[in-house]
Amino acid sequence: MSNQPNAWILTIGNEIINGVITDTNRETISRELRSVGITVKGMSSVGDDPALIADALEMAMNRSRIVIVSGGLGPTEDDKTAASVASFLGVNLRLDQEQLERIEARFRQWGRPMAPTNAKQALFPEGSIPIPNDHGTAPGFRIERNGSVAMFFPGVPRELVRMLRERGLPAIVERFGVSEQVFRTRTLHVYGLSESKLGEILADVAHDEDDYHLAFLPRFPIIRLRMDARGQTAEHADRIIENKQQVLTERISENIISDNGRSMEQVVLGLLESKGLTLALAESITGGMIGEMVTRVAGSSRVFMGSVVSYSNDMKSSILGVSESTILAYGAVSHQCAREMAEGARVAGNAGVGLSVTGIAGPDGGTPDKPVGTVFLGLATPDTTITRKHLLPGLRDWVRTLAAMQALDLLRRYLLELRIHGEEE
Amino acid sequence: MSNQPNAWILTIGNEIINGVITDTNRETISRELRSVGITVKGMSSVGDDPALIADALEMAMNRSRIVIVSGGLGPTEDDKTAASVASFLGVNLRLDQEQLERIEARFRQWGRPMAPTNAKQALFPEGSIPIPNDHGTAPGFRIERNGSVAMFFPGVPRELVRMLRERGLPAIVERFGVSEQVFRTRTLHVYGLSESKLGEILADVAHDEDDYHLAFLPRFPIIRLRMDARGQTAEHADRIIENKQQVLTERISENIISDNGRSMEQVVLGLLESKGLTLALAESITGGMIGEMVTRVAGSSRVFMGSVVSYSNDMKSSILGVSESTILAYGAVSHQCAREMAEGARVAGNAGVGLSVTGIAGPDGGTPDKPVGTVFLGLATPDTTITRKHLLPGLRDWVRTLAAMQALDLLRRYLLELRIHGEEE
Numbered sequence: 062m063s064n065q066p067n068a069w070i071l072t073i074g075n076e077i078i079n080g081v082i083t084d085t086n087r088e089t090i091s092r093e094l095r096s097v098g099i100t101v102k103g104m105s106s107v108g109d110d111p112a113l114i115a116d117a118l119e120m121a122m123n124r125s126r127i128v129i130v131s132g133g134l135g136p137t138e139d140d141k142t143a144a145s146v147a148s149f150l151g152v153n154l155r156l157d158q159e160q161l162e163r164i165e166a167r168f169r170q171w172g173r174p175m176a177p178t179n180a181k182q183a184l185f186p187e188g189s190i191p192i193p194n195d196h197g198t199a200p201g202f203r204i205e206r207n208g209s210v211a212m213f214f215p216g217v218p219r220e221l222v223r224m225l226r227e228r229g230l231p232a233i234v235e236r237f238g239v240s241e242q243v244f245r246t247r248t249l250h251v252y253g254l255s256e257s258k259l260g261e262i263l264a265d266v267a268h269d270e271d272d273y274h275l276a277f278l279p280r281f282p283i284i285r286l287r288m289d290a291r292g293q294t295a296e297h298a299d300r301i302i303e304n305k306q307q308v309l310t311e312r313i314s315e316n317i318i319s320d321n322g323r324s325m326e327q328v329v330l331g332l333l334e335s336k337g338l339t340l341a342l343a344e345s346i347t348g349g350m351i352g353e354m355v356t357r358v359a360g361s362s363r364v365f366m367g368s369v370v371s372y373s374n375d376m377k378s379s380i381l382g383v384s385e386s387t388i389l390a391y392g393a394v395s396h397q398c399a400r401e402m403a404e405g406a407r408v409a410g411n412a413g414v415g416l417s418v419t420g421i422a423g424p425d426g427g428t429p430d431k432p433v434g435t436v437f438l439g440l441a442t443p444d445t446t447i448t449r450k451h452l453l454p455g456l457r458d459w460v461r462t463l464a465a466m467q468a469l470d471l472l473r474r475y476l477l478e479l480r481i482h483g484e485e486e
Numbered sequence: 487m488s489n490q491p492n493a494w495i496l497t498i499g500n501e502i503i504n505g506v507i508t509d510t511n512r513e514t515i516s517r518e519l520r521s522v523g524i525t526v527k528g529m530s531s532v533g534d535d536p537a538l539i540a541d542a543l544e545m546a547m548n549r550s551r552i553v554i555v556s557g558g559l560g561p562t563e564d565d566k567t568a569a570s571v572a573s574f575l576g577v578n579l580r581l582d583q584e585q586l587e588r589i590e591a592r593f594r595q596w597g598r599p600m601a602p603t604n605a606k607q608a609l610f611p612e613g614s615i616p617i618p619n620d621h622g623t624a625p626g627f628r629i630e631r632n633g634s635v636a637m638f639f640p641g642v643p644r645e646l647v648r649m650l651r652e653r654g655l656p657a658i659v660e661r662f663g664v665s666e667q668v669f670r671t672r673t674l675h676v677y678g679l680s681e682s683k684l685g686e687i688l689a690d691v692a693h694d695e696d697d698y699h700l701a702f703l704p705r706f707p708i709i710r711l712r713m714d715a716r717g718q719t720a721e722h723a724d725r726i727i728e729n730k731q732q733v734l735t736e737r738i739s740e741n742i743i744s745d746n747g748r749s750m751e752q753v754v755l756g757l758l759e760s761k762g763l764t765l766a767l768a769e770s771i772t773g774g775m776i777g778e779m780v781t782r783v784a785g786s787s788r789v790f791m792g793s794v795v796s797y798s799n800d801m802k803s804s805i806l807g808v809s810e811s812t813i814l815a816y817g818a819v820s821h822q823c824a825r826e827m828a829e830g831a832r833v834a835g836n837a838g839v840g841l842s843v844t845g846i847a848g849p850d851g852g853t854p855d856k857p858v859g860t861v862f863l864g865l866a867t868p869d870t871t872i873t874r875k876h877l878l879p880g881l882r883d884w885v886r887t888l889a890a891m892q893a894l895d896l897l898r899r900y901l902l903e904l905r906i907h908g909e910e911e
């Protein structure tokens with residue numbers, strides 16, 4: 062998928078060089094460039110040192126016509142990118158009044174005083190073109206030398222990706238006239254299959270083609286399948302994507318959560334709302350994680366009533382009405398307790414649907430009969446209550462995250478009338 | 487912090503360049519080098535292309551006396567590192583009989599037939615020294631040119647790290663006589679100061695010294711301050727750290743959450759346990775986030791009773807006992823509601839302490855009087871109930887995350903008898 066000018070990615074920061082953080086900006090930039098048909102030739106990283114930054118920039122600009130740089134644009138002493146670039150170009154820094162006012166306006170909007178050091182973020186190498194930042198304080202900038210363009214962005218991942226999409230890529234497309242072809246991308250969110258299982262199922266359809274690429278992007282416990290297609294026209298590219306998606310849907314339809322970037326919680330809330338149902342939770346092992354996930358979604362209050370995080374058995378009984386004899390006879394981690402928790406949540410939240418989860422996250426508390434990872438889910442609806450048992454792999458964090466996702470998937474499958482996994486009572 | 491030869495890290499693979507995987511080998515190699523006192527000067531990555539590999543190797547060996555390379559040593563067509571290095575050095579590949587036998591023995595041990603392509607892994611550039619792999623099939627190798635050493639390892643993370651520790655680092659220490667000194671590191675977790683504010687407060691003590699380095703590592707909303715020191719003896723390095731920490735403590739003691747890697751929630755749970763107190767929560771705006779944070783900590787059930795996530799006003803009244811007249815008169819986002827929620831949580835959870843948070847996360851729901859970001863916290867103890875108002879910056883995610891952290895910090899400050907921020911009723 063090339064013929065276009067290629068690109069070099071340069072990331073700057075002592076924390077990268079010292080191995081203190083995982084530098085994910087490189088892969089983000091690479092994927093964004095790919096979406097407009099630009100191939101990455103190489104990547105490099107150096108610390109916040111002017112001589113090394115200048116050297117790395119020279120290496121990159123000599124090798125690629127497009128250089129994307131991130132990092133070192135913050136307000137502190139450590140952030141040396143702009144000054145290093147000025148010295149590399151043999152020019153001075155100049156204060157950009159417009160960008161300074163934007164930074165000041167941002168602090169006013171936050172209701173916080175601007176530290177004097179933030180003014181430094183409005184200093185740019187002479188002859189460079191500022192790139193406004195609508196998502197944070199540090200603007201970027203762009204330079205050109207011997208036909209190569211270098212663009213500098215802040216290292217904060219969410220600011221970087223938005224600035225790149227909104228400002229960087231359009232400027233590159235305009236400057237280099239790349240991508241007379243049309244690029245389309247679509248991402249499926251997949252849950253419930255391991256990466257290796259998915260790899261097996263899709264082995265014969267996962268190869269690169271001239272106009273199509275399928276990438277596996279795991280973000281535990283979701284795997285994103287990203288389809289990139291290139292066509293002579295938008296219709297052409299769209300048709301490639303549609304055809305490829307149809308093949309994927311034939312193989313793994315029940316595991317595809319969404320094809321439009323929506324998360325599990327967004328999908329479940331949407332399904333509930335379309336059916337006029339409200340939701341209440343009873344969480345034990347997940348400690349509030351499901352409520353937190355659901356309430357990430359703006360407008361969730363239309364559907365979500367609340368959650369009773371009943372970590373103590375006391376709260377299971379007093380608020381959810383789980384009978385003490387149930388806990389005595391079967392334990393708090395049991396089909397019976399999950400059932401009474403789900404029904405109790407439905408009543409406590411005055412909701413259409415009650416969803417519960419109880420289990421053993423570890424490291425302690427496991428028994429031969431109910432080892433760490435044992436989880437019971439309950440779903441109480443206007444018609445019936447069902448429960449399911451799962452044995453989830455991994456350590457505490459994994460077990461909890463999987464338990465939350467498995468509970469939401471149980472509800473999704475119920476609402477879509479799909480097969481429901483797990484061991485019945 | 488140098489005087490030692492520094493190092494360059496080069497990682498090779500199309501999957502890195504295309505942004506399909508997160509390349510964590512770079513940080514692994516950096517940390518391993520640091521453990522023997524070697525600083526990394528830069529990093530680069532290229533795809534599986536002989537010309538680009540040769541170019542990147544030349545760049546690296548011209549800049550550092552130690553070059554660590556990973557990737558491209560597998561058995562497939564794609565793996566081109568050994569051939570690329572041979573061509574870079576102007577030598578042929580030779581088959582190493584001893585390494586071939588080791589690879590064959592490994593397959594016998596696994597009970598699997600060896601594919602003919604695996605024999606390729608016993609081909610090395612003439613003049614190079616093989617590095618045996620006791621953990622997989624691909625051996626590495628080492629070359630030397632103009633006083634610089636380059637070592638090549640497989641890209642499989644667990645093989646890489648073991649070979650580096652067992653074979654690579656000892657060879658480097660022997661070759662360059664590095665690391666007679668002792669390295670110590672300590673990380674402070676800081677909350678409640680912005681990065682730029684912290685930069686100002688510490689401006690005069692944040693400079694690099696010959697035997698000391700202070701790094702700012704923001705992980706929103708926490709900033710980690712990492713101190714690295716180098717000494718002739720362990721006592722010497724420890725003393726440098728102690729002295730530096732004392733200076734930091736004088737400036738920002740109330741904002742230092744821990745100096746041993748413990749998170750806010752771990753610190754708060756520890757304080758509660760040491761005072762024999764239990765905790766219950768009433769969460770609205772945070773939707774369960776505080777409960778989720780607290781229950782990440784194994785053993786939290788000794789202290790944490792549970793949380794009532796009262797997203798609907800109905801649940802605030804029915805379970806927490808917030809009076810309907812309070813909500814009518816002051817609204818659910820108010821000092822009065824936060825007070826009754828905290829007291830209600832304490833009763834509902836049968837706990838020593840009740841902590842509540844209610845607010846407006848946005849994007850909708852703000853008013854001129856109570857804009858998005860308005861948050862009220864409540865703390866009910868055996869002695870008294872206090873409430874505080876905050877106006878938190880940012881979008882929905884930020885507001886919620888800050889609200890959770892601010893609530894835990896309120897409790898921390900109460901337990902430590904520190905000043906408590908925010909607007910009183």
